[in-house]
Amino acid sequence: MTADTDLDALVAGLRRSPREDFNELEAARRAAEAALPPESTIIPMPELPPLWPHPRSCIVRFLCALECGWAHEENAYECDREPVRFPLGGSLGDVDRVLAEHAEQQGVVLRARVEAAIRGHFAEAHPGQEPPERSAW
Incomplete structure (x- = not known):
């Protein structure tokens, strides 16, 4: 990777909306919850x-x-x-x-x-x- 591609990836990450971040976290939470056996x-x-x-x-x-x-x-x-x-x-x-x-x-x-x-x-x-x-x- 070059400095330009690192910068491009960083800028792309900053352009995400809070809703996209929330959706990603919520999907990860649901996946983790589904992986656990019910207690x-x-x-x-x-x-x-x-x-x-x-x-x-x-x-x-x-x-x-x-x-x-x-x-x-x-x-x-x-x-x-x-x-x-x-x-x-x-x-x-x-x-x-x-x-x-x-x-x-x-x-x-x-x-x-x-x-x-x-x-x-x-x-x-x-x-x-x-x-x-x-x-x-």
């Missing part, structure tokens, strides 16, 4: 809390899928009590990595806790019946 979960869609300053603004409820009236409640404000530790002199990439790892770990812990509560409820209130699964997406 299932026994966790029902949560009932989200009312907005602050309501006294229960932090309580997320997971209702029984069989609509028996039972619900597992999670306090969203107390879910993450563990401090996040950043490396001294770390870059923004290090901070991003640490936050992503911490969020992933907290998500795994929360999911395990909610699944355990749901399985315990089904064992006690609906013996012999498995919790229904739904698509996690």
Whole structure:
């Protein structure tokens, strides 16, 4: 490649519209989503809390899928009590990595806790019946 062809390619890239960029990103997202196997979960869609300053603004409820009236409640404000530790002199990439790892770990812990509560409820209130699964997406 010569300097002129490099410049021509750069100029051609700059002439793209934002819509073309969006369409390309959206096509890539759809392709990646289609490549993943569908993930299932026994966790029902949560009932989200009312907005602050309501006294229960932090309580997320997971209702029984069989609509028996039972619900597992999670306090969203107390879910993450563990401090996040950043490396001294770390870059923004290090901070991003640490936050992503911490969020992933907290998500795994929360999911395990909610699944355990749901399985315990089904064992006690609906013996012999498995919790229904739904698509996690």
